[in-house]
Amino acid sequence: MAIIQDMMPAFELFQPASVNDALALVNRHGKDAWVMGGGMDSLDWFKDRAKKPKVVVDLGQIKELRGIRQQGDGVEIGAMTTLTQVATNSFIQSRYGLLAQAARKVATPQIRNQGTIGGNVSQDTRCWYYRAGMQCYRAGGNTCYADTPTAMNREHCLFEADRCVAVSPSDTAPALIALAAKFVIRSSKGERVIEADDFFIGPKVDIKRMTILQAGDLLTAIRLPATWAGARFYFEKLSDREAWDFALVNVASAMIVEGGTIKQARIVVGGVAARPFRLKPVEDSLRGERVSEETAELAGQTAIWGAKPLNHNHYKVLLMKNLVKRSVRGVKV
Amino acid sequence: MEWFRWERNPWGQEILIGLSWDLVWVAVAAGALLIVAHALVYYWRWRGAGAGTISETLPCSELVEPIKQLPERILRHSVASRLFHWVMAVSVLTLLFTAFLPIWGVKFSWVTAHWIAGLVLTAAIIFHIIHASLWKGLGLIWINSQDLSDGWLAVKQALGSTGSAPGKPGKNPLENKLFHHVVALATLAAIITGLIMMAKIDTPWWNRNPYVLSDDTWGIIYIIHGAGSVALITLIMAHLYFAVRPEKRWITLSMLRGWIPRERYLEHYDPQSWPVGAGPSGNTAPAVPKHSEAEGL
DSSP, X not given: OOOOOSOOOOOEEEOOSSHHHHHHHHHHHGGGEEEESSSTTHHHHHHTTSOOOSEEEEGGGOGGGOOEEEETTEEEEETTOBHHHHHHOHHHHHHOHHXXXXXXXXXXXXXXXXXXXXXHHHOOOOOHHHHTTOOOGGGTSSOOTTSSTXXXXXXXXXXXXXXXXXXXXXXXXXXXXXXXXXXXEEETTEEEEEEHHHHBOOTTTOTTOSBSOOTTOEEEEEEEOGGGTTOEEEEEEEOSSSSSOOOSEEEEEEEEEETTEEEEEEEEEESSSSSOEEOHHHHXXXXXXXXXXXXXXXHHHHHTTTOOOOTTOTHHHXXXXXXXXXXXXXXXX | OOSEEEEEOTTSOEEEEEEOTHHHHHHXXXXXXXXXXXXXXXXXXXXXXXXXXOOSOOOGGGOOTTGGGSOSEEEOSOHHHHHHHHHHHHHHHHXXXXXXXXXXXXXXXXXXXXXXXXXXXXXXXXXXXXXIIIIIOGGGTSOOHHXXXXXXXXXXXXXXXXXXXXXXXXXXXXXHHHHHHHHHHHHHHHHHHHHHHGGGSOOSSOOOOXXXXXXXXXXXXXXXXXXXXXXXXXXXXXXXXXXXXXXXXXXXXXXXXXXXXXXXXXXXXXXXXXXXXXXXXXXXXXXXXXXXXXXXX
16 A cells, blocks of 8 residues: 655666766666656655655756757657646647647646656556555556446546556647657667557556556657648546546547548547547548538547446546537637 | 565555466476486487387388288377367467566567467367267376386386386377376366456456455465466477477377378387277277277377
8 A cells, every 4th residue: 555655765866967878877777767757747656655766767957858849840849848838839839739738738837837748648547546556457466456346436447448447647648649749769779759649558568558668768759740730629628626637538639621521630538548549430430521510429429439437437438429529519729 | 586476455465466477487497408308318318229219110011910900090189189189289379478478578468369268278178078088088098007017117217227118008108198187287277267367357248356356365366377377388398399309200290180100009009008990988980991090189
């Protein structure tokens, strides 16, 4: 069980000044090293003593990981750029309003000032059994405490459960997938650029991770291509309270609409699976359709096909259906 | 190296989680050691003494009546037996790969393939138990006193004793019977515990409920499951090694085509203990042109 002490266990702290130095550190310490961005997720783990790394590599001093840079037709956002900077950047606001809106909905102003875009997409799940330090599958045990006849699983998943029923808590991740972002990952083997879709993994692939990042990997930047710049965007987050809360369900959509007809669409829902849940069948069904109430209704119905609610989260099915419907109708952003 | 994995449960108690995966490497090392040891002993002692030289045929002119009346091909494994063997082989390999590759860092969606392969293996074993009990006869696989005395003589011979040589076995030599029983034990341990672990999976018939057993009991279930699975690694390594050895090729081929040559039958088996043309319960094998059958494992 977690011991709430607000007293972190001892660890060796490194604050490298360059990516190369950081890579050298994570390579030297391997699985003993914990890479920390803004610390919004990490410090919770440490204070609860649920995670006790021997070494913490704080990326806060690496200037090359900060900032928003135009790159060709698109833009590159350093992984250590704060959520406030993302939400308030004029270029992001004008061309990728979906991401600005999603970043603006994260937690509170204080957290957005400290929290980073890289940390927001890499954060661990908020399943309270897991966060409380229980030895569930995700923590290396052999039981899921959130999916039992007596479990409290109001916040848990509708899709892609595989022993673990936790959900991805990120607000910016669905927006980045909807914008077809690419994630730049560096390791001692070099740099690789992967689709945002492929960055997140579910428990079927690895029950102990939320992303493909492994020991020795650093997420250094996120690139947004021009493909979806200026498209029709929609972002909505529903949570128990307006601020300082994780989404029960959120939706991010990007659509290219010409003459009232949907040419292309990308719709991603958060809070319903262990990774941001992209609705490819809905996207396919929308292509060539006119934006109308009927189309939106059909999209909502299609979105929830295959949902498997747990004991206490049936409400999420209706929530998801209506959010997808509203994203197709389009009002916000 | 640790034997078990321990974790702390929500009530602060230390509980068993399962077998330590360090033992996977122990199993691999044991299998490799066995293979190397056998290969060396075979090369230096048996091969040097001239035993084990491979003769493809025996001159038929040496055969006397009524042996000449034997068919050239002696059926060793019926279609049902071969089908069971290969279904078991595919399902066990699927189970081992889906279980251990993720532990070794090869990440993929393994759970569904794992439990489906487990159910296939369970069905195959149920079929095998019924088939062996009602049709083939369990006597073929029981270890009897003759097996033990011949086994003891074989051990003494391998250690250099020049005493009397062991007699030829029936259809299943002692080493085959021992291997069968150890594999049966490991497989049954893995599948029985695996079936209990299905309580943790949602199916069309029930919803998962890990609370059907206590944490401690689950730990024991996982340990038995892991021990059976890890043991199978060593056993399968040994099985594959003997299957590909040149002097065993004819018996490996019999698991594909069903029969062994008459010469091999006369060379390696006691016709009194494995009479061709009659099953273990005295049933006459179905007449097959150019073939005869001695039903068994």
